[in-house]
Amino acid sequence: MNAAKIQLSGEELELVQNAGWLLTKNTIIKKIFELFGEVGHQVRDEIKNSSVPPEALVTSPKISKGENYKGLPYVVLDYPRLFNKSDFFAIRTLFWWGHYFSVTLHLKGKYQQAYAEVLSKHISLLARHNFFICVGNDEWQNEFPSNDYAEISTLPEASVEAILKEKEFCKLSAKVSFQQWQHAQQALIELHRALFRAIEN
Numbered sequence: 001m002n003a004a005k006i007q008l009s010g011e012e013l014e015l016v017q018n019a020g021w022l023l024t025k026n027t028i029i030k031k032i033f034e035l036f037g038e039v040g041h042q043v044r045d046e047i048k049n050s051s052v053p054p055e056a057l058v059t060s061p062k063i064s065k066g067e068n069y070k071g072l073p074y075v076v077l078d079y080p081r082l083f084n085k086s087d088f089f090a091i092r093t094l095f096w097w098g099h100y101f102s103v104t105l106h107l108k109g110k111y112q113q114a115y116a117e118v119l120s121k122h123i124s125l126l127a128r129h130n131f132f133i134c135v136g137n138d139e140w141q142n143e144f145p146s147n148d149y150a151e152i153s154t155l156p157e158a159s160v161e162a163i164l165k166e167k168e169f170c171k172l173s174a175k176v177s178f179q180q181w182q183h184a185q186q187a188l189i190e191l192h193r194a195l196f197r198a199i200e201n
Helices: 009-014 020-049 110-118 121-127 159-167 178-198
Strands: 061-067 071-083 088-096 102-108 132-134 149-151 169-176
Touching: 020 061, 020 071, 020 088, 020 178, 061 132, 088 110, 088 178, 102 110, 102 178, 110 159, 110 169, 121 159, 121 178, 132 159, 169 178
Parallel strands: none
Antiparallel strands: 061 071, 071 088, 088 102, 102 169, 132 149, 132 169
16 A cells, blocks of 8 residues: 555644544534424424325434535434335435535325426425426435536426426425524424425315
8 A cells, every 4th residue: 555645634634633623523413413303393293284195204203314425424304204115205304514404305106296296386486495406317416506406496387397297206405504504493494384385286
């Protein structure tokens, strides 16, 4: 092995000797879990009168974390959620270190077919809340804006309708900036409410 490859830069050497930044990171992740716990609890209270399929509400809100979504830590809240081999109905709230919070409606299979028409009636609502729609073919791609996502407000409604009805899956995502941290809980709840309204007949 080339010894030069395992040497630390000055910045790396400083960080490896400083436990404080990593402890601070752990504290932040703990606070995200607490925040997502509050969001999940509130969503669970409000979702009872929505058009979410009952089978997606059987399981409790699930919060999980990881260290390597494109090299960075993340935390996700999945609720409501139903994932099987061919049919998805889920709303995922994501904290992605260095980027943003996001809320994503992910539909596939029979749920994509069931909700495509009603979502088409609420394109203006989704546009007002700055939702993006996945136009790519990778349904596990979460970064936007990117080549895989287009902002709904910039597309003709006919194009959005075609994507909703013709793709094998549907992903609608909106973000909350970390600059809104003090109001993040309310902002995330508002995006959930927008999605609940968007699936109402």
